[in-house]
Amino acid sequence: MRLACHVRGGPRFAGGDYRPCGGASRAGWFLSRALTWGLSCLRGVLAAWLWGQNSRLVLWLPVALAGGIVLYFTLPSEPGGVAMAGAVLACAASLACRLLWPGRLVVRLGAGAVGAGAVGFLLAWGQAGRMPPFPDLPHRAVHLSGQVTGVEVQRLADGTQALRVTLHGVRFDDGISMGMPPLRRWLSLRLRADDPARPMPGDGLGVRALLSPPAFPDVPGGYDAQRRAWFAGQAGHGRALDRATVTPARAAGGPAGWLAGRRRMLAERIRTALPGPRGDIAATILVGADGVVAAPEREAFADAGLAHLLAVAGLHLAIVMGLVMVVLRTGLALSERAALYWPCRQIAAVGALLAGAGYVVLTGAHLPAQRSLLMAGLAVLALLAGRRPLSLRALAVAATVLMALNPEGVTELPLQMSVAAVMALIAGFDALRPALSGWEHDDVWLRRVAARMAHPLLASVLAGSACMPVGMAHFGAVQPWFVLANLLAVPLMSVWIMPWGLAALGLMPVGLEKLALVPMGWGLGVVAWLAHLVARLPMARMDVPALGNAGLCVFFVGLCWLCLWAGRVRLLGLAPIVLAVLSPWMAARPTLLLAPDARMAGIVTQGHLLTGPGTHPDPFALREWQRVTGLPAGLLPAQGTVGNVACHGGICRVGDIVLVLMPRPPAPGLCQGTGLLVNLQGTWGCDGVPSIGRFDLWRNGAYGIYRRADGGLVVQTDRAMRGARPWVMRPGGAGLPNLPLAQAE
Template sequence: MAEQRRLALWLPVGLGLGIAWYFRLRHEPGTPGGLAGAGIAVLGLGWIAWRPYALAPRVFGGGAATLALGFLAAFWATHRQPPLPDLPARATIVTGRIVAVALLPADGPSVRRLDLADAVLDDPLDSGMPPLRRILRVRLRADDPLVPVPGMVVRVRALLRPPAPPSLPGGPDRQRRAYFDGTAGGGMALGRAQALGPVPGASSLEGLRERVSAHILHVLPGAAGGVATAVLTGSAVGMKQADRDAFADAGLAHLLAVAGLHLGIVMGVSVAVVRLLLACSEWVTLYWPCRSIAAIAGLAAGILYVGLTGAHLPALRSLTMAALVVVAMVTGRRALSLRGLAVGAILLLLTGPADLLEAPLQMSLAAVMALAAGAEVTRPLFARLIEQPGWWRRALRHIAHLAQASLLAGGATVPVVMAHFGTLQPWFVLANLLAVPLMAMWVLPLGLLSLLLMPWGAEAMALVPMGWGIGLILDLARMVSGWPAARLAVPAMPGWGLAIWLLGLCWLCLWAGRWRWWGVGPMVLALAVPFLVVRPDLLLSPDGRTVAVRDGAVLRVGPRPGGERLVEDDWRQALALPIAPGGIMTCRDGVCLRDAPAAGCAGMVLLITLVPDDAGCPGVRMLDTLTTWKSGAQAVFLRSGGPLVVSDRDWRGARPWVLAPGQHGMPVLPLAQRE
């Protein structure tokens, strides 16, 4: 009863649990499942309408209704997506309209990737087929002279591939990500692209972005220019891989990705400048709502900044949350509050349920929730620092605010990073404590000033000192990345372990009473989960051509290490083991690996063969290319009672984003003839 005013904060948690419940199913629920979810939602809401002031309907009826609504949101989002198409296995001619152009980071010449809509495949099997309903992402050759712009129709010979299946059961699901992103797959151009028809001019925004990048790199060549381009245009192609790795190892990779931090700084600086300018007039200060005007001006600056940096999905999510903050400021409500976060989270979950399973949304919601709850608890303490005299108290308050933000936001997202990236940066708090103030007080404000000075050709006045600040951040990232244990590899956390952490974090942050501390127990347990779960002993790739054996503290890959970089990277990240040079072991605990015909079958329990048409051994279970063709990647756990084999199809089940055997999608059938 004492916490009933905070029950509304649990609405997005219920939605998230319903969404997670839907995605954990092994089979599609179909229409009966959707109707059952709708019935539960109606009954729960009806119970609340019948007894609106009773606690039981609000807790149990509301909980059931939010679970069902989350389930229905995921169900609806899944069934309104077009199916993944069956792409040709051989090279084909692709004709499509460019909707986006991306520069891929590379140490050598930059490579452009085209997003093609309404793509038509010109080969004998696909002749006469309708255009694809999904986006094709084609990577051009580095020596291609074409200057692509959105709206251009291009024709290119390319080798296409569907979204890659998981490299191991429970691994990153790129097929599900592509299914909800609206992409059909990708490929690499084998020849030079050809523009068809009149070439449209670059869009005003695209051209502006390119001109801004050119001005920045002219004034700030090298690594400093790459960082400046990343934070002002959203493209980090000017940075070397070594510098990007240094940022990642120091826990500062988020400084290169335009998201909530950058948007908050841009909007905060804009609000402060507009408020200061309005305060210069006594009449305006007395008669105009300066606070609301400054907040709206900050939102406008944020919208322009998101558009300039490419309007990526994380930035759009952050802009949604920022718009809610501005609405709270204009209406006189508290800007940073858990109720505002709950409203924003509900909007994000209902509009993009599948994003709940991805790292950006999980990190954003966990960090903002920890910041809002921490501000709620420490607000009286900081208020006392302001009330007491002494300039040093105000300085101490600002330092404490920065330390609190780095500790809370970074600590809340540590398990998310462990689950999705398999790494842990122990020095991230110290690195962010120094780098974030530099970015907020020095780098980005000067970057915004340089954008205002570019029309007059005076951008160097701001870009040069901006480069000094970027140099300090670069030196800090390189120094911290060189410290002992700067980046630790940890075994990938399973999904249920991450769910335990997030639920414990919600319990700690959303309640106000002493029982909120009960959430610390599950959080501690979740941190130990990666080191307690049993890791597979053998892994077989989705195409059945590469196998890995866990041999002590190393991972042995064969028959040719380095042949499948993506698969091997996933294996190394999931098991937190380096790949050892040399061959793989032949037999272990009755499980044998065969990359050439062999005669001995005595004592063999399981045979993993990389040889097509291998006859195998009578009475011995065999994993080969046919097995992976049917059920995807394989993981083998060696136990005393015999080996346990888990396949990717066992793990994911039969869902719309799981491609059929052989990793083929839905045929692109022609339209029926009109009668």
């Protein structure tokens, strides 16, 4: 039998081509050749497409770095030595592949992505590992002493104000804790509202206080205060039961104490010249006075989408630096020699950066302001090097530096908001620059005016739209009128309020600050009026179900594709963005929520969240439950039926779930038809029926119970969601005892 027919070049073993004889074999040969040719063409097209993106591929390195950090935080348990060794080997292999095959684009892409992800994983692991463990705080009132390192004003619910101090080196002066080493973590302590003590940084403080560890999440997968406290170095918080005793520090507390005293003095002078809410807002944005703005005012600004005006961060720093740069460059231009021979632009940029650094220090050097100052410094360096100060490359460098310094910031609101807003602004204006430039130089004056007016409108739309899903994830709310409010408030803040504020700071040494504060107050009054007006509009604040962690990751992937990729294919990024925004309505809402302290339960029925027992639910747990569900709150009825919830004698039934809210013996027939028994007050249960009691909540944390489409129940617990991680405290909030290590057995 002849197996092959020779074609061109002789037999197969001689290097020639051949075709099989027979119809079926010949068809298969043609099919394989067509497939090979198609794959070759596809590979060539893909390579050409990727080479066209070659200059922008480096922008994806911070994305891969963030992916590695997120991977670490999503693990169910702490990675061991094998995982760490694998991450180190991945970094080494990526570097080797990059050096051995520099011309192969696919190898470069894979090596860069894997290497950056492994570096992010190692950075997050290293940051978590070098933090000291949580201490076991006393469960009763204790006398303590420590050194004050921070003081801020906190406005209480009744309108009064109290000081909240940050204490380092805390020692306990009661019982077995006497003589023990100081805590390695700091404490946040709220003094009594009637306490006349006015501690300053550097002072010693002693007081009797009641302490609490960082709170457990109120819902599985919800806000994790323990993780935030772990990376911040916080041991817990507390409130003073008696008046504090302050021991003044030597040398007035050093530079920190002197600066805190100056800030407090400046805040009092500002509030004296501008009494009322205007003075509170002015003190907040000029010297970083925390907690002085009343709650109704803060809520109005938040509902109007203007909450960022009350937080000293990127906007205020940009305004200060922009004003200083304009003044310096204009002043240098007045000198003929300076204008001709000096690098006026660079000098003005450096001066603006120094002024921005001074403003950040004056306002307390909060973490968001420090991040903004770092990004501003990178922009000034780019300007000095002759590069574009605002570009996606500069943003990539800034984001990489920020994540390297603080990997845990990837999971926090400030960094997510900053990156989303800046990336949308830069990419959006880059895409719209040809159209805007054409209109700005058009012969028709109406188009020129429209182009100038379009800049603030586009900035509000781009930044607000990019931050909206982030706000959905962290606040569970949407402010549809944010464009209208920011379109009027931000320009007023830039051209009127902050210039007068800086003038007031300059006039304070001679006691004439009121000349500038009064005009500043006029502008603040207009902004406050605008905030209240927008907050009263229909649907000014829409409560929506919170965007989950997976949905937030999908949103950022889509946003990065939309902003970092080039060409029309970038529009494909809109698909994951829309999917992420709609994902909260695709997921099922919980049927029953249980607080980790077993003091409150919530039932979702007929578009409402009903809580009990009692008429005064825990405000923190209720706020978190409303954020997750996006529903208005109500109270469970003492007697009667609401929707599918029937309550009688402290026992509520929703479907086959029985919820016992009051301490009482089991009622006859209670266990009939029961699929799940939740007993928050007693220890009894039903034979053969799954049950959840106080001990289960103590051991597993918050519960979320969901109903499947087939009627079955899915039970989620906080302990199962977070896993065994260093920041997940043991049941009851117990930490490591604050005892010295034994010298010998």
